[in-house]
Each structure stands twice: as C-alpha cells, then as structure tokens.
Amino acid sequence: MPPKLAQILETLEELYGPQKLAGPTDPYEMIVFLNCGYPASDGKCAKGFEVLKSEIGTEPNKLLAASKPKLAKLMGPSVIAPAVCANRLKEIAREVKNEFSGDLTAALEKRLREGKDQPEKGLQAAKKLLQGFPVIGEPSAEKILLFAKLAPVAAVPSAFVEVPTRLFAGEPGRNYATDYRAAREVLDSGLPKTFEARQRAYLLLKKHGQEICKRSTPKCEICPLTAQCAYLQAKAADSNAD
Numbered sequence: 001m002p003p004k005l006a007q008i009l010e011t012l013e014e015l016y017g018p019q020k021l022a023g024p025t026d027p028y029e030m031i032v033f034l035n036c037g038y039p040a041s042d043g044k045c046a047k048g049f050e051v052l053k054s055e056i057g058t059e060p061n062k063l064l065a066a067s068k069p070k071l072a073k074l075m076g077p078s079v080i081a082p083a084v085c086a087n088r089l090k091e092i093a094r095e096v097k098n099e100f101s102g103d104l105t106a107a108l109e110k111r112l113r114e115g116k117d118q119p120e121k122g123l124q125a126a127k128k129l130l131q132g133f134p135v136i137g138e139p140s141a142e143k144i145l146l147f148a149k150l151a152p153v154a155a156v157p158s159a160f161v162e163v164p165t166r167l168f169a170g171e172p173g174r175n176y177a178t179d180y181r182a183a184r185e186v187l188d189s190g191l192p193k194t195f196e197a198r199q200r201a202y203l204l205l206k207k208h209g210q211e212i213c214k215r216s217t218p219k220c221e222i223c224p225l226t227a228q229c230a231y232l233q234a235k236a237a238d239s240n241a242d
C-alpha cells in the first residue's frame with residue numbers, strides 16, 4: 001500500500017476504531033435494506049429493515065405474500081413515499097424469486113464465473129444484474145459485491161465521495177460520476193486486492209465523512225489528516241499566492 005494511503009487509514013482507525021458495516025451482508029438482503037430508508041441513511045434503512053424483518057420477514061415469499069397497504073404502513077416511518085417503497089419491495093422479491101430462483105448470490109457467482117477468463121467482463125455483468133434493482137446504482141452494486149465477499153472491488157462510499165477526492169485529488173469536481181471513478185481508481189491501485197483491506201478502507205473513509213470531512217463544510221480545524229490532504233494543501237498554496 002502506498003505510504004500516504006496506509007498512513008491515512010491508520011490515522012482514521014486510531015481516531016474512530018475498527019468499523020463495522022451497518023446492515024446485512026447477503027446481496028438480496030442488502031438490496032432490501034437499501035430500499036427500506038429514504039432519504040437513505042444507515043439509521044433509516046436499519047429502522048425500516050428491522051421492522052420489516054420482525055413483522056413480515058424479508059424472504060421473497062414473505063414479501064410477496066404481504067399486502068401492499070401493510071408493507072406501506074410498516075415503511076411509513078423510514079421513507080417519504082411508503083407506497084412506492086412497498087411496490088419496490090415486491091418488485092425485488094418477484095424478480096429474485098422468478099428470475100433467479102430465489103438465490104441472488106448464486107446468480108451473481110455465475111456471472112462472475114462466466115467472466116473467469118475476462119474478470120472485468122464478469123464483474124460488469126454482475127454489476128449490471130444488481131443495477132437492475134430499484135435504487136441500486138454503480139456505487140451500491142460495488143458495495144454489495146465487496147461486502148458480500150463476491151468480488152474485492154475498490155468500492156467508494158457513495159454519499160462520501162468527497163473524502164477520498166479531497167484527500168487525494170483536491171477540490172471535488174462538479175461531476176459525481178467522474179469523482180467516484182477517480183476515487184475508485186486511487187483505492188484500486190493503492191489497496192491490496194483483499195476483501196479485508198477494501199472493506200476497512202471503505203468503512204473508515206465513510207466514518208470520516210460522517211464525522212469530520214462533511215460534504216458541505218469539512219471541519220478541517222479538527223481533522224488529523226491536514227498534512228496529507230491535497231485539498232487543504234491546495235487551499236494553503238492559493239492563500240500563499242494571494
């Protein structure tokens with residue numbers, strides 16, 4: 001690992017301690033979890049998911065057997081459009097049951113295996129499958145593959161892309177997709193290709209975005225990474241030039 005990246009992750013781990021993913025790590029349940037809160041946050045998704053689990057269950061057959069009004073009522077406290085959410089949960093359950101015989105993990109493994117000689121092709125096929133589900137974009141698809149231990153993708157926490165962008169490139173750009181891909185490239189080239197290393201980096205960068213390197217107003221005055229941060233160094237250079 002490049003010394004700068006290793007040092008940043010060590011500093012963040014000293015500050016926040018080891019981090020754990022909020023929510024399940026099974027691909028199907030991760031999709032359900034991500035649909036249980038809107039606007040999405042760990043807290044809202046966990047709240048909706050736990051109610052769903054205890055009142056109905058999350059298995060495809062249970063979601064399909066539940067009435068839409070009941071699903072909508074249960075999701076009411078965690079989403080702003082409960083009826084839409086109920087429809088989406090049924091759509092997810094129907095697709096997994098009918099298209100993938102109830103086993104989404106096996107379907108993803110098959111896509112990845114089919115690309116054995118061309119790993120990038122297999123990875124794209126698995127991501128495409130996941131992105132067919134409601135609210136799953138490329139960042140969520142990569143997160144699912146990483147935390148379900150299906151492919152050690154250098155996923156970037158989708159709501160905190162600014163953190164690696166500021167640390168390694170400087171000012172976040174105007175285009176989210178470009179920033180996301182640039183951040184993923186930095187992590188991909190710098191981190192060992194192991195699930196452990198990439199999950200650790202994902203969770204520590206996310207925590208830093210939640211606590212200090214906030215999207216609109218990063219709290220640089222209390223950040224322990226000022227010496228390594230490209231964004232802060234560029235700002236200091238600008239003010240020196242003035």
Ligand code: SF4
Nearest residue numbers: 166213218220223229
């Ligand atoms: S110094 Fe500021 S911009 Fe850089 S990582 Fe810390 S909080 Fe974020």
